[in-house]
Amino acid sequence: MKGIAVSTTVNGDAVEYVCHGRETLLDVLRNHLGLTGAKEGCGTGDCGACSVTLDGELVCSCLVLGAEVEGRTVETIEGMADGDKLHPLQKRFLDGAALQCGICTPGFLIAAKALLDRNNNPSESEIRYALAGNLCRCTGYDKIVRAVSAAAGDMRRQQKAQARRRATR
């Protein structure tokens, strides 16, 4: 069967690959592009461990075909840190021990970032609503919710500081 050639953008880089029609975006990320941060948990959309964003919207990469992302923009956990500098969410997850085994963590970080990019001051129930598609069997969720809330505060302070710097320039 013939392969399907796809041009897309992953974490800001132009990427081209050839995939089979049956391959999911998760298969492509892990097997063709070597980006193994997104995990396959259930393969049916229950667990969210494979979460990535597609044009800024949170999706399960196990339920999107690799052939469907032609011309679109994919962001994965590998693109979250700025070089060695961790994203406030990553830092708060580490500081607050918002993980134990870690297999759900890339998905939670991506889901939390998708929320904070839209709403930088979410309430606890907004955080829980936005993370409802991600399962964690270790933490009991509380530490995750607190870490996201703290990271939102960090991001608001960063944004304020940036605005001040721009104003004084």
Place this chain on the structure above:
Amino acid sequence: MASFDVMPDIQLYQPVELDDALSLAERYGDGGWVLGGGQDTYGWLKDRAKNPQAMIDLSGIDSLRGIRTTDDGIEIGATTTLREIIRDERINRDFSLLAQAAGRVASPQIRNVGTLGGNLSQDTRCWYYRRGLACYRAGGNLCYADGPESMNREHAVLGASRCVAVSPSDTATAMVALEAMMVVASASGVRSIAAEDFFVGPATHITQMTALEPGEILTAVRIPSKWAGQRFYFEKVADRDVWDFALVSIAVAMRLEGDSIAESRFVCGGVACTPHRLKNVESAARGNSLSEASADAIAPLASAGAIPLNYNHFKLPLMENLVRRAMRG
């Protein structure tokens, strides 16, 4: 039956014109799988519980996506995502019932990709059927969910006929309440079907959940202005507040004249193979006001005619209480 966890070798078509999708659907017939957002597709294929020869992906067809104004209401393209419906200003203003129902589907990830057409035409969640057993719905001559040992807590209390599966769609109840029309295309033309007739029970067609025949594609849903801005009530009861399917849900549209109900549509999900209209509740509600007293008087009618299975008696008081809450005002 083993779960294989990987997709089978299957041909993928990505047409960009509706006509091409329709001719592929005609060519493959029931061997063609029409793909919307795919959120309920890949589980079937990975489990080998359904084995189509080809997937016809509608996501590249621009004309099937978006929310448009019509002469009398709105038209929503079949591949419009649930997220787009939830965030649409006009739907939130005029048909908030649909926005609420769409907002209770599955998880954020699934709503971001899942389409209206896919949510409406998804197959049942009956786990015996989904496991690939040769039951009535799969063309066999047995119902595994309706025996003395069967686990049928989530199955039907109304409209069963050999098969006791229920409709899992949250948006389907809203569509029946809003008197939507389904626009269905095939290579030989276009027909439109009232939402109430689009969903079919086992007595009508035991292997299908909808009136869609092989070769047909649901292209759009038209919602008439009749119920725009009226009073709505939606509630979904599930074991888990997110991701889970409804045990019982209710979608209600009511037109009030002064304090009294002039006309209403009460539709329950999760109780029958189709969205189930509570016609006796609708006629009893006429002329009543929204109050505790009328809620108490009318609620017991909700479960009339229901026949519970071994493990789903609880659905009867749930139906009654959802009507009670809708009537309280």
